[in-house]
Amino acid sequence: MNELGIVWVKRALLGGALVLGLSGAGIACNAQKASEASAPPEASPASMPLGNAAEAKRETLAEAAEPLKAARELAAPTRDMAGGKGRAGAGGLLAPAPAATAAPGEGAARAAAPEAAGLDPNGRFATTYRPGGGHLAAFESAVARGIVPPDGRELVSDVGARYAPSIDVPKGSALALRTDLERTRVPPGGGPVHVRVALRSTAQAPAARPHLSVHLVLDVSGSMQGEPMARARDAARALVDRLDANDDFSLVTFSSGADVRIDDGPVGPRRAAIKATIDGIREGGGTNIGQGLALGYAQAARPGIPEGAVKVVLLLSDGRANAGITSSERLSRLALDAFQGGVQTSTFGLGADYDGALMSAIASDGAGGYYYLRDPDQIAPALATELDRRLDPVATAVELRVRLKPDVKLLQVYGSRRLNDVEAARVRTIEVAADAQSAKRDGIERDRQDDAEGGMRFFIPAFSRDDSHAMLFKLGLPAGADARAIAAIELKYKDRVAKKNVVDEAPLRVAYATGDADSAASVDPSVARTIQGFAAGETLAEAARQIALGDRARAAALLSEREGILHAAAEALGEPLFLKDAARLARLRGHAGAAGGLGDPLVLAMLLETASRTHLH
Structure with a gap:
């Protein structure tokens, strides 16, 4: 040339x-x-x-x-x-x-x-x-x-x-x-x-590992029946095992409504009891993401969590909001309001039918990560990865x-x-x-x-x-x-x-x-x-x-x-x-x-x- x-x-x-x-x-x-x-x-x-x-x-x-x-x-x-x-x-x-x-x-x-x-x-x-x-x-x-x-x-x-x-x-x-x-x-x-x-x-x-305040908001609607629910329980147990004794943890499940299954508090001597509660989770009902998030954020705001703790809500769902608040704008606004109060929100969409735009919007306004999980066996690695990421921003x-x-x-x-x-x-x-x-x-x-x-x-x-x-x-x-x-x-x-x-x-x-x-x-x-x-x-x-x-x-x-x-x-x-x-x-x-x-x-x-x-x- x-x-x-x-x-x-x-x-x-x-x-x-x-x-x-x-x-x-x-x-x-x-x-x-x-x-x-x-x-x-x-x-x-x-x-x-x-x-x-x-x-x-x-x-x-x-x-x-x-x-x-x-x-x-x-x-x-x-x-x-x-x-x-x-x-x-x-x-x-x-x-x-x-x-x-x-x-x-x-x-x-x-x-x-x-x-x-x-x-x-x-x-x-x-x-x-x-x-x-x-x-x-x-x-x-x-x-x-x-x-x-x-x-x-x-x-x-x-x-x-x-x-x-x-x-x-x-x-x-x-x-x-x-x-x-x-x-x-x-x-x-x-x-x-x-x-x-x-x-x-x-x-x-960073020199010192911060105190973690982790709040898992888990979809237990009917579509989670079988393998997805089994892998979600496994992932939740593995998540608890990764937390230090002094770290805080709570669990909220949602279907047509939402329930606090495990109140916020240090993992400490509760570790075995927490995992036993996780083992007892059963699925059924619709998908009320809004109520699940609201309860998760309420747990993150409870008194007793140390000043300076890294507060994060982890939302996992395989579906679309079809009960309670269904507006993407209103749901993502919940995450934005929570972030203003010091709580980050990360989302995990599972399978083929979840609302990707909604999960991404919630993570965006919640300043967290957004994960697409094609298979249930990806839940545990994704939760572990995101937990590490909440710890290591420089x-x-x-x-x-x-x-x-x-x-x-x-x-x-x-x-x-x-x-x-x-x-x-x-x-x-x-x-x-x-x-x-x-x-x-x-x-x-x-x-x-x-x-x-x-x-x-x-x-x-x-x-x-x-x-x-x-x-x-x-x-x-x-x-x-x-x-x-x-x-x-x-x-x-x-x-x-x-x-x-x-x-x-x-x-x-x-x-x-x-x-x-x-x-x-x-x-x-x-x-x-x-x-x-x-x-x-x-x-x-x-x-x-x-x-x-x-x-x-x-x-x-x-x-x-x-x-x-x-x-x-x-x-x-x-x-x-x-x-x-x-x-x-x-x-x-x-x-x-x-x-x-x-x-x-x-x-x-x-x-x-x-x-x-x-x-x-």
């Missing part, structure tokens, strides 16, 4: 063209023929959207057979911790929500209008962070049950870290902040440029703020959106509550009473130990010649290890190249990998949607397009790992044309969805 061709493909890859042309070499990649000769398109490649898939939210998957429950719930719009729309799934992971991918050539035209004006760069935006992993839980369960052949594992192996930046957390810090531009020198004419902002938390745990009340210079446009925030006034107010309520709880629990001075305006703001109630998160922005820069600042980035959080407030500031500066070739030569391979990782993940998710809708040809075309782009990226950016991902897409594309085995539509959709999550994580 000649120098002009390399320059063009680097701009195309980083600018986000879905249909990729290589000038000089005369190569184009599209859905019909990845190696078919073609000239570069007339439009400037640097102005094209990345993968076409991030311009709107995905549509909800069609109502397919039960094994596609995970994919349907992942595609359904649900609120994340900041109240925004995202994708909720196993283990509480919330990843960017891909949109329906346009046909080849449509994306650039569709995205041109909003990019010309830019987005409002001020206000609160939805965050996509959810702690830890867990995104392979439903898939592994399907393998264990024989729904997915074991050799499908290599097609969904966890490759997300391949696209993530390497960050060292300075000694004595709970979080590290890193910002990277896709290239160190932008074209003299300006134009679109991607910016990655990444966070990494320390592996060091930073709370985390706010990332990005202030752009007036002549810099915001073109896209991948996987996020600007929150409306109501949603922003809810986030502000959670922030104030987290500030107060930190002062009470960790002795860290309050510093969030005043709500400073300006810039894009992303709020994370708690950041787990030894975890990471990255965000990707697309900005529009003006023409220039001299190095300059384009944004100021501020990270504020409560450091639970050092017990102090922290404010880190990082100016974001760019230098201008002497020409396009000079700019293309300054590409940062790490950011290029991140861009390709997001794009590949969105393509895989959209292919899963097409399989669920019965359009195998469209799914294969999407995978072929992305496969070709990854091949070109491997050559242009010198990244051989792209070839491995391209080979994976080629194998998945081959299964799309098969009738059985991994080509079964139910199996294939799960494979594609899980592979998508490994990229977007």
